[in-house]
Amino acid sequence: MRLSQATDYAFRAVLFLSSLPRGQVVEAKLMAEELKIPLRFLLKILRLLTRAGITESYQGLNGGYALARAPGDISLLDVIEAVEGPVKINRCLIAPEECNRRAASYCPMHKTLFSIQQSLIEEFRKRNFADLGGGDRAKNAEGR
Amino acid sequence: MRLSQATDYAFRAVLFLSSLPRGQVVEAKLMAEELKIPLRFLLKILRLLTRAGITESYQGLNGGYALARAPGDISLLDVIEAVEGPVKINRCLIAPEECNRRAASYCPMHKTLFSIQQSLIEEFRKRNFADLGGGDRAKNAEGR
DNA sequence: GTATCCTATACCATTTTTGTATACTTTTAT
DNA sequence: ATAAAAGTATACAAAAATGGTATAGGATAC
Numbered sequence: 001m002r003l004s005q006a007t008d009y010a011f012r013a014v015l016f017l018s019s020l021p022r023g024q025v026v027e028a029k030l031m032a033e034e035l036k037i038p039l040r041f042l043l044k045i046l047r048l049l050t051r052a053g054i055t056e057s058y059q060g061l062n063g064g065y066a067l068a069r070a071p072g073d074i075s076l077l078d079v080i081e082a083v084e085g086p087v088k089i090n091r092c093l094i095a096p097e098e099c100n101r102r103a104a105s106y107c108p109m110h111k112t113l114f115s116i117q118q119s120l121i122e123e124f125r126k127r128n129f130a131d132l133g134g135g136d137r138a139k140n141a142e143g144r
Numbered sequence: 145m146r147l148s149q150a151t152d153y154a155f156r157a158v159l160f161l162s163s164l165p166r167g168q169v170v171e172a173k174l175m176a177e178e179l180k181i182p183l184r185f186l187l188k189i190l191r192l193l194t195r196a197g198i199t200e201s202y203q204g205l206n207g208g209y210a211l212a213r214a215p216g217d218i219s220l221l222d223v224i225e226a227v228e229g230p231v232k233i234n235r236c237l238i239a240p241e242e243c244n245r246r247a248a249s250y251c252p253m254h255k256t257l258f259s260i261q262q263s264l265i266e267e268f269r270k271r272n273f274a275d276l277g278g279g280d281r282a283k284n285a286e287g288r
Numbered sequence: 289g290t291a292t293c294c295t296a297t298a299c300c301a302t303t304t305t306t307g308t309a310t311a312c313t314t315t316t317a318t
Numbered sequence: 319a320t321a322a323a324a325g326t327a328t329a330c331a332a333a334a335a336t337g338g339t340a341t342a343g344g345a346t347a348c
Contacts, residue, residue: 001148001232002234003145012253080145087145089146090146108159108275112276119263119267123260127256
């Protein structure tokens with residue numbers, strides 16, 4: 001019942017990028033040092049974030065990564081799903097046929113876990129990276 | 145971000161016991177067959193549940209397991225904690241020194257994840273095994 | 289055209305989870 | 319008493335997931 005290390009790293013990376021002036025490009029090597037994340041592993045994670053439209057990548061000299069959207073438009077859920085895939089708190093919610101009693105349709109356990117899962121997802125959706133520390137500077141930079 | 149197979153088995157076992165008349169003792173072998181759980185693995189899980197005061201065990205001939213409390217007094221959280229230990233959704237919430245930025249005290253990520261964790265825990269605490277399917281029969285058996 | 293940066297895929301090591309085996313203790317019925 | 323039927327305890331093994339690395343290649347600015 002725990003988020004992976006990769007997701008934790010992803011949070012940090014997005015939080016870091018959120019703290020920079022909008023559009024600022026940073027190379028992965030710098031982020032890796034700053035955030036104490038193994039470079040290769042961070043690169044892998046950043047590719048997931050890019051594929052999910054959370055970050056943008058720039059190849060070549062002076063390349064790097066930047067946020068693809070405003071911090072306020074990136075939720076914790078977005079990052080989690082980009083890295084881990086959909087949030088599913090139990091096996092039977094992933095694939096009903098894994099419920100070896102084949103009881104998914106009427107199993108009360110099923111219904112209850114689904115409901116809890118939905119409220120967890122909602123919690124993750126509610127929080128974005130402007131609400132978090134990094135967002136302050138970003139908000140200021142966008143001039144309020 | 146998923147409950148373990150062991151926890152899923154534990155849910156089933158408690159749900160099964162909840163569906164029986166109060167105090168009824170059932171041997172592990174029967175439960176294993178009924179619920180399609182490997183016997184040895186189930187025994188291990190039942191020991192965790194017993195240690196947590198959720199089930200009671202009886203040794204010797206005609207021994208087995210029964211619920212130690214009424215289904216309505218057993219929450220999903222009780223079972224999860226018995227099997228997996230405390231619910232901690234991120235590493236930095238387990239051991240602040242694992243936050244390799246040593247920023248636990250002021251890190252906004254930290255605060256936010258903690259708050260989400262608390263509401264998840266609350267959800268798990270709210271649901272008990274009388275509310276679930278098995279509880280019906282149990283409630284009836286206790287005569288309402 | 290080359291140095292610098294990202295991309296893609298495959299690989300490996302470690303840890304966690306799931307499941308099994310072995311030896312032992314408790315209890316009850318005979 | 320004692321044998322059979324249960325649970326207990328610990329250690330071990332297999333499998334899956336996770337974390338991290340390596341290698342080869344592609345894009346871009348200068």
